[in-house]
């Protein structure tokens with residue numbers, strides 16, 4: 250750090266930018282299939298920057314002025330997109346997708362424990378999360394003070410959605426032992442497969458459970474839709490008279506939009522990440538939506554005035570800080586989200602999301618042409634593809650067919666050998682091409698995207714494109730380049 254102030258601010262900015270911005274991935278690049286980030290619209294980054302420059306504290310209207318209304322407008326647009334009663338629903342910007350989860354857990358704990366403010370978490374309280382949950386579900390539970398014995402993990406089906414019958418049996422068992430379910434966290438678009446759980450059935454079950462047990466509350470039902478919300482732009486869309494996407498893509502978009510609509514309509518709360526995938530905003534830009542805005546009352550420290558922000562009720566009419574954990578909350582994200590909704594519009598969002606889903610279909614079709622590569626999540630309606638590649642000597646093995654369900658040491662050894670091959674391939678590709686920005690797709694790697702019956706974890710190449718610039722032709726080409734790279738790798742001495 251220098252002693253004297255810099256003479257030229259421009260030199261400081263350009264010096265730091267050029268020294269420290271290299272190496273970060275470029276979300277706008279169509280060859281990037283790396284992970285679930287978002288290429289932000291320029292409108293959103295401009296508004297984010299303006300909001301930061303004005304340093305808007307999204308605490309109350311006394312400090313934030315009309316930025317409070319930007320938050321309310323985004324909340325209203327989201328409730329209208331989802332088809333939930335806009336006058337009753339209410340959303341808050343929170344700290345990332347993890348924040349949407351933490352808020353829902355807290356809300357359920359307050360619903361199920363009247364003495365929460367006085368006594369803290371009851372030993373009998375538990376939350377239920379799913380096997381396919383993003384790790385933030387367990388992490389947020391722990392951060393909020395729940396122990397692992399208070400986190401019940403519900404089983405998944407073959408397609409990674411949650412097995413409702415299995416889930417009900419487990420929750421019933423825990424309740425029979427005296428447990429009180431605070432929050433049930435289910436999926437409205439999982440991280441990789443974009444799977445949506447059968448939320449209407451879960452909702453019906455929770456109502457029955459509360460009645461059967463004579464509870465004076467119904468457990469809070471949160472749907473993690475931080476990715477799945479993107480399909481709301483297709484809710485009620487007339488697919489028959491649009492030729493924007495191929496027929497298969499239209500079917501996938503329609504099915505997923507219907508699943509998401511029914512999931513969110515049956516939820517108590519749900520999450521939205523504008524900073525993921527087709528959300529097209531800078532990080533972080535997350536809103537947690539409560540279909541019944543009165544649920545915010547469970548977040549406010551139970552009327553304890555000492556827990557209110559010191560500026561809460563002075564001079565202000567609207568004071569979201571009464572309900573938020575964050576006392577410093579940037580108003581910039583509300584402006585950025587609203588700006589992107591207005592600049593892309595419904596059609597623009599549809600083009601981005603539909604384009605990604607269609608490109609993923611094209612990519613998968615080309616991968617399927619090669620006998621030594623396969624798509625692991627063919628059932629997924631989303632835009633992430635998990636590719637498994639097989640070394641020449643194991644590609645024809647009968648263990649390949651039985652990799653999901655087979656048991657025994659030999660089966661496990663097969664999977665582990667194929668996993669090791671993935672690692673070697675990725676290390677080689679990273680060394681000879683990706684780290685040198687060579688041509689072709691820049692993908693990533695999942696060491697253990699699921700565990701199979703033999704006890705082994707499956708390793709895969711993760712193709713997660715998010716750039717709206719990705720064309721179908723480029724997506725097909727990415728699969729061909731992968732096959733060529735694999736052939737080259739197989740030919741070198743490994």
Ligand SMILES: Cc1ncc(COP(=O)(O)O)c(C=O)c1O
Pocket residue numbers: 285344345346347348383385438439440473475476522535
């Ligand atoms: C389904 C899902 N939920 C929650 C999260 C957590 O979001 P964040 O990383 O913004 O905290 C993620 C992150 O990828 C996710 O995929």
